[in-house]
Amino acid sequence: MNIGLVVIVAVVLWSGVAAAQAQRVPCYFIFGDSSADNGNNNQLWSNARANYLPYGIDSSVGPTGRFSNGKTTVDVIAELLGLAGFIRPYASAGARDIFYGVNYASAASGIRDETGQQLGSRISLRGQVQNHIRTAYQMLNSLGDVNRTLTYLGRCIYSIGVGGDDYLNNYFMPQFYPTSRQYTPEQYANLLLQSYAQLLEVLYNYGARKMVLFGISPIGCTPYALAQSSPDGRTCVERLNSATQLFNTGLRSLVDQLNNRIPNARFIYVNVYGIMQNIISNPSSFGFRVTNAGCCGVGRNNGQVTCLPLQTPCRNRNAFLFWDAFHPTEAANTIIGRRAYNAHSASDAYPVDINRLAQI
DSSP states (O other): OHHHHHHHHHHHHHOOOOHHHHHSSOEEEEEEEETTTTTTTTTTSSSSOOOSEEEEEEESSSSSOOOOSSSHHHHHHHHHHOOOOOBBBGGGEEEEEEEEEEEEEEOTSSSSSTTTGGOOOOOOOOHHHHHHHHHHHHHHHOOOOOOHHHHHOOOOOOOEOOOOHIIIITTTTTOOOHHHHHHHHHHHHHHHHHHHHHHHHHHHHOOOEEEEEEEOOOOGGSSSHHHOOOOOTOOHHHHHHHHHHHHHHHHHHHHHHHHHHHHTOOOEEHHHEEEEEHHHHHHGGGGSSEEEEEESSGGGGSBBBBOOTTOOOSSSSEEESSSSOOOBBBBHHHHHHHHHHHHHTTTEEESSOHHHHHHO
């Protein structure tokens, strides 16, 4: 047993007042796609990478693999949880890092294993869950006791934000995938949710007890969708949004089912779609002036190609909702993260927000 690791865990587990005020939970585990990836795709053979400027242009650590000019939503949430520094990506997390959390997210990944394969290598949600199982065994080897390990993991926050690529890089890409010919939008949403629920139960079996499920954002309002399918370049593409809303509605319902069926666990739903739509409907009240184009990118709406290496982005980045063809700016991520943590309205998070979940 590594005595140094045990000392670290003992400090985190200590329930003294000073420690409790500084850090809300002992650790934060992150699963997802490019909205949360912070470097796991950097060493993969993949076109879905962001480890070059101008990505990270406003970050103190520069381009890390985050698909943003700065922080992502999960970075904001980690700060609000009182966790010092950024959560390490699985690709580079060390034996000590894992006790504060791990980011397993991989750009272009989805619930379905084949999602995003046209872009090269990526780690599907199933693969991310398998990587977390390896992390759990690492913890067990360090702590030397199953119950102690499970107790520790049960106090951590788990956030999962997947599904968007199952539409953008699968269902709505018929030249590469047959799913839109095989399933109606209703059938496809149900299929995704069935697979998702199974993987959440695997996480539960390996100690997860506090899980945050992020809904899909309005992908029909991204610069990419507007560039491809919006006649005026401003009106959101309804067929994309209506399909993903079927998934979101089902995910919120799944939260109820899991909370009623699985003992000693709490699941919550974050309504990213609603938060983003709120911003798009009232941009000036949030400080945004441009909601239909990327701060950097190529083509119509700066949405036909993502940021090119060393491309000069817009100067007034806080005025843009979108950083590139798909992803929000740090300014937008900050709003989403804060509202996920402390809900501004009853619809932001269900049945409670992350702040309340951390207290349970």
